[in-house]
Amino acid sequence: MDIASLLGIASGIFLIVGAIFLGGDIHNFINIPGLMIVGGGSLATTLLTFQFRDVFAAFKAAYFVFSKEKEDPNEAVAIMISLCQISRRQGLLELSKIETDSGFLKKACGLIADGSSNDVIRNALITEIESLKMRHFIVQDVFRKMGIYSPAFGMLGTLIGLVQMLSNLQEPSQIGPAMATALLTTFYGSLMSTMFFLPIAGKLKARTILEVINLEIMLEGSISILDNNNPVILYEKLSSFISARLRKPMKEMVGR
Template sequence: MDFASFIGIISGLALIISAIFLGSSDIAIFLNIPGIMIVIGGTIAATLVTFQFKDTMSAFRAAFIVFSQDKQNPQAMIATMLQITKIARREGLVALSRVDADSPFLKRAMNMASDASDEDYIRKTLQADIDSLKMRHYVIQDVFKKMGLYAPAFGMLGTLIGLIQMLAQLDNPESIGPSMAVALLTTFYGSLLSTVIFNPIAGKLKARTILEIQTLEIIRDGTVSLLGSNNYLAVYERLSSYVPAHQRKPAGMGE
């Protein structure tokens, strides 16, 4: 589980709720069912108009995966590719087809390498997969980015509705204060969802996409380097450029 994301959302909500309790003894004044319906219902409706239903559902599934799984470690994939280089040198390229890999992308790369496919063909094929993943992830990120825009907009819309209803009752001065408070609640709901939920999720998805793409690029370059020279140090030098110098592990020539 990604505890940083979990702690961030929980602490953000906790601080806001604590501030509400400290500033008011009546928490009920912050609850308005019609306002919640306008903001949440309107945001979902606008999102479904903007995106296909399957893309919207994929976005929510992706968000769940991001928060339930640990992030990928490029350093671990570099170590895997170096281990594969040792296997190729000891047993030949044909042995790569027997490499046990959880990643379908890595398995595909190993199968093409074991078939002695052309380096340029392998590079272009794997790059096409990476580009396709970028586009899919862009749509998923965009779902939450758009929701982060729609929520405050529907909050403002709810506020305008409340103000219209309030102005229709100007002959009753006692109702103006409570009506204004209710009108402003929808703006509060929209801003809360945007800043604490939707935009942070979009940012987290983007960060995870960058890590995943980096991992796939390590597999791509590692496979091509392995076919080109099949040299442990050459593969290490090529792949180590993907991590900062102070995080690089020694080559460890354990052949």
């Protein structure tokens, strides 16, 4: 589980709810019509903007933000060093037998084992990376758009509440609920945007950047295996993708 994401959401909700409790009754901040306007309107507009499968994929990806630990680039470097050692001892053809959950790595190993040229391997894997970036951009854009739509529907709810309030000035009992809807929809829209949708989009973008780094490590590692097949040179080249303070020494990666 990603502790940072969980801690961020939990602390934000705790501080906001705590401030509400300190300032009065939390029931004053519960308004079903306002939630319907902001939540329902944002979701409906998002479904109008994107295909259903993209929206479903976005919410599925958001779940993984909280449930899946981020991948360590050092692991990708260690995997490529291991493949380099296998290819030196048993030959490049042995890489075609590698069992892995990564389709990208499986493809890279297959291209190496088939004796493909550097350009063929590089172009094929770069295409894979660019395709992944585009798929992830759409997923991130779903939450970015929801972060834009929710405050807009908050303002729309405010206008609805004001119209209701002004049309019932002769009935004082109706002014309070209408005013609550007017104010709380703006609150809901801002809360959903700044507390949920935009941070999730940012987190997904950060995960995409990290995943692309791992894939680029595999790409450059594949080319290096085909070029020189030297674990030391491979380590020095691939470790450059990782910050110096986070970089693990080669002796911790050899023989894994």
